[in-house]
Amino acid sequence: MDTLIELSHIKKAFGKLQVLKDISCHFESGNIVSVLGPNASGKTTMIKSILGMVIPDEGDIRFRGARVNKTFDYKKYIGYMPQIGRYPDNMKIGQLFDMMLDIRNCNKIPDTDLIEAYRLKSMYHKPMRTLSGGTRQKVSAALAFMFNPDVLILDEPTAGLDPFATEILKQKILAEKANNRLVIITSHILSESEELADTVMYLYEGKIKFYEPLAALQMETGEQRLGKILTRLLTEEHV
Amino acid sequence: MFKIAKYIILDIIRSKVLIAYTLLLATICTVIFLSDSDVIKGLVSITTIVMIIVPLVSIIYATTYYFNAAEFTELLVSQPIKRRDILLGEYLGISSSILGAFVLGVCLPVALFALSATGITLMVAGGLVTLSFTSLAFWASTKTRDKSKGIGLALMIWFYAAIVYDALVLLFLFTFSDYPLEKAMIVLTALNPVDLARIMILLELDISALMGYTGALYRQFFGSGTGIAFSVSMLFIWSVLPVLLALKIFSKKDL
Numbered sequence: 001m002d003t004l005i006e007l008s009h010i011k012k013a014f015g016k017l018q019v020l021k022d023i024s025c026h027f028e029s030g031n032i033v034s035v036l037g038p039n040a041s042g043k044t045t046m047i048k049s050i051l052g053m054v055i056p057d058e059g060d061i062r063f064r065g066a067r068v069n070k071t072f073d074y075k076k077y078i079g080y081m082p083q084i085g086r087y088p089d090n091m092k093i094g095q096l097f098d099m100m101l102d103i104r105n106c107n108k109i110p111d112t113d114l115i116e117a118y119r120l121k122s123m124y125h126k127p128m129r130t131l132s133g134g135t136r137q138k139v140s141a142a143l144a145f146m147f148n149p150d151v152l153i154l155d156e157p158t159a160g161l162d163p164f165a166t167e168i169l170k171q172k173i174l175a176e177k178a179n180n181r182l183v184i185i186t187s188h189i190l191s192e193s194e195e196l197a198d199t200v201m202y203l204y205e206g207k208i209k210f211y212e213p214l215a216a217l218q219m220e221t222g223e224q225r226l227g228k229i230l231t232r233l234l235t236e237e238h239v
Numbered sequence: 240m241f242k243i244a245k246y247i248i249l250d251i252i253r254s255k256v257l258i259a260y261t262l263l264l265a266t267i268c269t270v271i272f273l274s275d276s277d278v279i280k281g282l283v284s285i286t287t288i289v290m291i292i293v294p295l296v297s298i299i300y301a302t303t304y305y306f307n308a309a310e311f312t313e314l315l316v317s318q319p320i321k322r323r324d325i326l327l328g329e330y331l332g333i334s335s336s337i338l339g340a341f342v343l344g345v346c347l348p349v350a351l352f353a354l355s356a357t358g359i360t361l362m363v364a365g366g367l368v369t370l371s372f373t374s375l376a377f378w379a380s381t382k383t384r385d386k387s388k389g390i391g392l393a394l395m396i397w398f399y400a401a402i403v404y405d406a407l408v409l410l411f412l413f414t415f416s417d418y419p420l421e422k423a424m425i426v427l428t429a430l431n432p433v434d435l436a437r438i439m440i441l442l443e444l445d446i447s448a449l450m451g452y453t454g455a456l457y458r459q460f461f462g463s464g465t466g467i468a469f470s471v472s473m474l475f476i477w478s479v480l481p482v483l484l485a486l487k488i489f490s491k492k493d494l
Binding site: 014048051052053054055070072073074075076078080082084085086087088089090091099100102103104 | 243246247253254307311313315316317319320322491493
């Protein structure tokens with residue numbers, strides 16, 4: 001288990017609103033981290049800071065020990081699946097994949113497991129604008145896994161996917177974990193995080209409330225279900 | 240950078256909006272040339288129309304495209320590509336598409352019906368105006384956060400350049416009519432790409448007196464040759480500077 005990503009003292013404000021308040025943590029390989037938190041707790045902002053889409057006001061982001069703020073090369077080791085994937089309207093699915101392969105200049109053989117599992121090949125001629133939300137999600141997922149990245153960042157991956165597609169995605173995530181990859185998932189569906197996650201991070205108002213292995217949390221609270229663990233931990237805090 | 244430009248051009252060609260724009264320009268030019276046997280008059284009419292339509296379409300189309308492609312830009316930023324290359328690629332793709340439409344819609348008919356020094360000046364001026372307004376569109380888009388504000392700012396820039404500017408100049412002349420204004424006027428002209436392009440064409444046509452004060456002054460101050468060189472270089476600055484500012488804003492922008 002090597003530390004792949006390290007955040008130290010990340011602060012970010014949008015106008016007056018302080019979204020991330022001094023976040024420090026690291027993420028290790030061979031691990032599935034589930035990032036939980038209420039709406040507007042800073043989950044997406046944290047993810048986007050790691051990807052360099054949001055530029056933090058303060059703090060360092062390190063990838064394999066090297067500071068990567070405002071650089072771009074490290075992103076070739078990251079696969080990202082956005083919450084809502086939108087692509088050029090007139091582009092067809094096949095063209096989108098070809099374009100990403102072309103732009104990323106990848107010399108490794110692309111990972112087409114999800115393309116096959118979701119039968120996207122038969123839809124290669126369909127323009128992106130005609131696709132349903134679920135199919136777009138499938139395309140986003142396939143893109144994120146395509147380049148065999150060491151880190152996968154999935155922002156609410158199963159929102160909009162049907163149960164079969166969700167199951168395929170879960171299996172793929174677990175397979176990647178077995179390949180010693182790091183997977184960071186944000187989700188509101190607790191049963192899902194419970195099933196996949198090794199470690200749970202809970203963000204609340206821009207701070208890390210806790211960041212611990214699921215097993216340790218279960219020991220600590222004596223509860224098995226993540227929902228109950230959360231209620232326990234969070235109500236104790238508030239009392 | 241060139242790859243991004245290539246994919247944007249492919250996307251724009253498929254979208255048909257610019258094809259409609261090309262056809263509109265081509266129709267206007269052809270109709271004007273066919274209905275009037277005096278080619279020079281035709282060129283003047285085209286100049287008048289082109290200096291209103293070209294900036295408007297360039298700035299609005301580029302701004303709309305930028306905002307519609309916002310998620311695509313986001314996707315690119317999450318890939319191992321420099322932010323600079325992403326924005327420059329987009330600028331290159333969008334501006335060359337609009338420029339292509341101008342070449343097919345205006346330059347081609349002009350070359351067929353009125354290939355002359357004036358015709359070529361019109362082509363160059365129109366092309367530079369296209370680039371300037373696409374460049375300004377990028378500045379307006381990166382400066383604002385949402386689409387409606389972006390398009391609002393873009394429209395205001397066009398409104399200023401095409402309409403308000405003339406009124407401001409008149410007001411300025413009227414207010415300070417007791418002072419020598421020659422140099423101030425030259426500076427003022429440089430502040431509006433549309434005016435620069437218009438003067439360039441009218442100087443070449445040698446009917447600058449029609450332009451009133453600024454035109455006559457230009458003629459006296461520079462003579463045709465230098466005046467045109469000055470206009471071209473100012474327009475060049477207008478095509479480059481806003482994009483450079485946009486790059487600076489974009490490198491710090493949260494997506």
